[in-house]
Amino acid sequence: xxxxxxxxxxxxxxxxxxxxxxxxxxxxxxxxxxxxxxxxxxxxxxxxxxxxxxxxxxxxxxxxxxxxxxxxxxxxxxxxxxxxxxxxxxxxxxxxxxxxxxxxxxxxxxxxxxxxxxxxxxxxxxxxxxxxxxxxxxxxxxxxxxxxxxxxxxxxxxxxxxxxxxxxxxxxxxxxxxxxxxxxxxxxxxxxxxxxxxxxxxx
Ligand code: ARG
Numbered sequence: 339x340x341x342x343x344x345x346x347x348x349x350x351x352x353x354x355x356x357x358x359x360x361x362x363x364x365x366x367x368x369x370x371x372x373x374x375x376x377x378x379x380x381x382x383x384x385x386x387x388x389x390x391x392x393x394x395x396x397x398x399x400x401x402x403x404x405x406x407x408x409x410x411x412x413x414x415x416x417x418x419x420x421x422x423x424x425x426x427x428x429x430x431x432x433x434x435x436x437x438x439x440x441x442x443x444x445x446x447x448x449x450x451x452x453x454x455x456x457x458x459x460x461x462x463x464x465x466x467x468x469x470x471x472x473x474x475x476x477x478x479x480x481x482x483x484x485x486x487x488x489x490x491x492x493x494x495x496x497x498x499x500x501x502x503x504x505x506x507x508x509x510x511x512x513x514x515x516x517x518x519x520x521x522x523x524x525x526x527x528x529x530x531x532x533x534x535x536x537x538x539x540x541x
Contacts, residue, residue, distance in 0.1 A: 339353075339362065339402060339494045339495065340416045340495065340496040340504055340507075341364055341408065341413060341414075341415045341416065342401075342415050342416060342418050342504075342533070342537070343415055343537055343541050344407035344408050344415060344541075345379075345403065345404040345405075345406065345407040345408070345541055346401055346402065346403055346404065346537055346540065346541050347362055347364075347401070347402040347404065348399065348400075348401060348402075348418070348496075348504070348507065348526070348533070349399075349400050349401075349402055349493075349494030349495075349507065350398045350399065350400060350493045350494040350507050350508065350509055350524065351386040351387055351390035351392075351397065351398050351399055351400040352390075352392065352395065352398055352493060352509070352510075353400065353493055353494040354384055354386050354400055355384075357494075358381050358384055358402050359381070360380075360381075361378055361379055361380045361381055362378070362379055362381060362402065362404060363376055363377070363378050364376060364377045364378075364379060364408050364413050365377060365408075365410070365412075365413045366450070367449065367450045368448050368449060368450070369436045369446070369447075369448040369449075369450075370448075371448075375410060375412055375413070376413075377408055377409060377410055377413065379404045379405060379406055379408065380404070380405040380406070381402055381403070381404060381405065382403040382404060382405045383402075383403050383540070384400055384401075384402050384403075385400060385401045385402070385403065385536055385540060386399070386400040387399040387400065387529060387532060388532075394470070394472060395472075395476075395509055395510050395522070396472040396475050396476070397475055397524070397528075397529060398507065398509040398510075398524040399507060399524050399526075399529045399532075399533070400494075401533065401536050401537070401540065403540045403541065416496060416498065416502065416503075416504045417501075417502065417503045417504065418503070418504045418526050418530070418533065419499075419503050419504060419505050419526050419527050419530075420527060420530045421527060422527055424457070424459075424460070424477060424525070424527070425457040425477075425499060425505060426457065427456075427457060427458065427459045427462075428456045428457060429456065429457040429499065429500075430454050430455075430456060430457075430499075430500055431454070431455055431456070431457055431479050431497050431498065431499055431505060431506075432452060432453070432454050432455075432497065432498055432499075432500070433452070433453055433455060433479070433488045433492065433495065433496070433497040433498075433508065433521070433523075434450060434451065434452045434453075434492075434495060434496065435450070435451060435488060435489070435491060435492030435493075435495040435508060436448070436449075436450060436451070436491055436492070437451070437488075437489045437490050437491020437492045438489045438490040438491055438514075439451070439489060440489075440514065440515075441489075441513050441514035441515065441516070446491060451489075451492075453486050453487070453488070454486070455479040455480050455481055455486050455487065455497075455520070455521065456479060456480065456481055457477065457478075457479050457505075458477075458478040458479060458480060458520050460473050460477075460478075462478075463477075463478035463520060463522075466478075466518050466519065466520070467512070467519070467522070471522065474525065474528045475524060475525050475528035475529065476509070476522055476523065476524060476525055476528075477505065477506050477522075477523050477524075477525040478520040478521065478522055478523070479497060479506075479520055479521055479523065480515075480519075480520025480521055483517050484515050484516050484517035484518070484519070485515050486515060487511065487514050487515035487516075487520070487521045488508045488511075488521045489514050489515075490514065492508040493508045493509065493510075494507060494508060495507070495508045496508075497521075497523050504526055505523070505525070505526060505527075506523030506524055506525055506526060507523055507524040507526065508521065508523055509522050509523050509524045510522045
C-alpha cells in the first residue's frame with residue numbers, strides 16, 4: 339500500500355483481510371523490518387471500494403484507516419493523481435514493492451524493489467487482453483519484449499509518474515513480465531471522487 343493521508347493507506351481490494359489484520363509497517367525498505375525510519379501502526383478498519391468486482395478486478399481499491407497518524411515527518415503521504423487525463427503513451431512510470439522477482443518463483447525479495455515501465459494506452463492494452471481492461475478504472479504498463487514488471491506480492495503498492503504522483507495501484511496481469519502481457523493497475527483517477535469522499539469520512 340501507499341500512505342495517502344497521515345492515517346490512511348491506499349491499497350488493492352483484493353488484498354483485503356489477513357495482510358492488514360495486525361497492522362501496517364509504514365516506511366520500511368526491508369520487508370517486515372522496523373528500522374529507525376519506519377513505524378508500525380495498528381489498523382482500525384479496511385474500506386474496500388463498494389464497486390470492487392473480484393471477477394473482472396474492476397475498482398480494485400481499498401482504503402485502510404490506521405489507529406493513529408504517522409509521527410515521523412519523513413513519512414510523507416504520496417500525492418494521488420486527480421487529473422482525468424491519463425498519462426501519455428510511453429510515459430515512464432515507476433513501480434515499487436516487495437515480492438518475487440520471476441514468474442513461478444517463490445523466492446521473496448526482502449529488499450524494496452523498483453522498476454521503470456512505460457504507460458500503455460487503453461486501446462492497445464485492451465486488445466492485448468482480449469477486452470478485459472475496464473476503461474477509466476484500469477491502466478497498463480510494461481516494456482516492449484517484456485522482462486520488466488511488478489511481481490507477485492507487489493499488489494496494492496503504488497505506480498507513480500516522474501513527478502512522484504501516484505497514478506495506479508498494482509492489481510493483476512497474465513503471468514509476470516511476459517511479452518505483450520503488461521502489468522494491470524487500478525487507475526486512481528477513476529476512483530478519485532470515492533477516495534476523497536471516503537477519506538473525509540474516515541480520516
Ligand atoms: N496480483 C499480484 C499480487 O497480489 C500482482 C500481480 C501483478 N502482475 C503483473 N504482471 N504485474 O501481488
